[in-house]
Amino acid sequence: MGPEALAHVLRRLHEELPSRPHPAVLVGLEAPDDAAVYQLDEETALVQSVDFFPPVVDDPYAYGAIAAANAMSDIYAMGGEVRFALNLVAFPEGLDPEILVRILKGAAEKVREAGGVVLGGHTVSDREPKFGLAVTGIVHPQRILRKSGARPGDVLVLTKPLGSGVITTALKRDLARPEEVEEAMAWMMRLNKTAARLAVKSNAHAATDVTGFGLLGHAWEMVEASGVGLTLEVGRLPWMRGAQRCAEAEAFAGGLWRNRDFYRPHVALDPSIDERTEALLYDPQTSGGLLLAFAPRDAEAFLARMAEAGEPAWVIGRFEGEPGILVIP
Structure with a gap:
């Protein structure tokens, strides 16, 4: 989605859904930051984001690794550390499932490099492959980057x-x-x-x-x-x-x-x-x-x-x- 369309959607959401911030929400829809932050205690807050897109390169393994690095980048942009991720998959029914194996392997190994682990995910059928991650990390509430x-x-x-x-x-x-x-x-x-x-x-x-x-x-x-x-x-x-x-x-x-x-x-x-x-x-x-x-x-x-x-x-x-x-x- 382009920036103008996205800005319109977010503006309308603010109009239709007046903000009632939960006391534990440190970063939410009220600000255009890279991830949401939810405080658990004085030392720990969850930082979470999601991202997925169609292939940008031909190699399935590299595509999975790139999509994973891209999704985890939102956690890093908030000063956080990656803990775990969930796969988001859209995949054509007629395409060789071994391609998806390579995509998922590339992503899993990149998450492991980050110090995290992939714990599951969700798949749907689609005419064009799309892949990404929902990523959860942690950040100290006093050291959030915005x-x-x-x-x-x-x-x-x-x-x-x-x-x-x-x-x-x-x-x-x-x-x-x-x-x-x-x-x-x-x-x-x-x-x-x-x-x-x-x-x-x-x-x-x-x-x-x-x-x-x-x-x-x-x-x-x-x-x-x-x-x-x-x-x-x-x-x-x-x-x-x-x-x-x-x-x-x-x-x-x-x-x-x-x-x-x-x-x-x-x-x-x-x-x-x-x-x-x-x-x-x-x-x-x-x-x-x-x-x-x-x-x-x-x-x-x-x-x-x-x-x-x-x-x-x-x-x-x-x-x-x-x-x-x-x-x-």
Whole structure:
């Protein structure tokens, strides 16, 4: 579902179902965060989310692993740790069931890598395969990461390169090169587990992950929730191999244009930013990295800890001024 349609549905729900928050609900429908949080006691809160989608790559095992990493990313974006998951499966009746075995194996092994376990799930018949997870994790009630905590002077850090959307779209159109797809799959299967743990340790002020609304869509969610502007530097952005080439081939998904139409009014572009680069900034991502807001000194500590752990991270912008996004070279 595109951002405009989703915003309409959520707005109507708020009108039709006035909020009566339960005292244990720490994060619910009242805020556009990545997962729900329900407090159990002074030390523990449940954090829960669900995500599923059609195949983005041809290999069933990789598809399952990518879908699992993507679903668990919402838990990490809240600063949580994964505990268990339930499979969500839609599968055509005439398709070889061994394909589903590979999908489920890829997901189960990725959840195990996260430190969790798959405990069951639900299946339905459908004309197109779809797969994902309902994920449950835990988080300390005083250490929840949200979109709304960015402060003036904070820097914005990204923990995975961009380009999965345009590359997987190119794959569907037989325009992607094998080495480009291989690299994109590796990034999409990479967990945000270490980044989330080190973000909490490094005093991150705010967080979200980059998925279907693209970099600018998810950055705007942080800007709007935090009430502070963002200057984004295109020259600092990391790209997957092949992202620029696939963009030159115009391998853009339909969701990109929906993202651009909805978020463009909140974005000011430097005149030097060309249309192809702008399009990539709205490109829907699958299992993207975390976007994290830090005080500059804490960002330095986070980058150092990430490097020590063998994980990448890039400073891509700064929070300042009135709400809105300025994109500069």
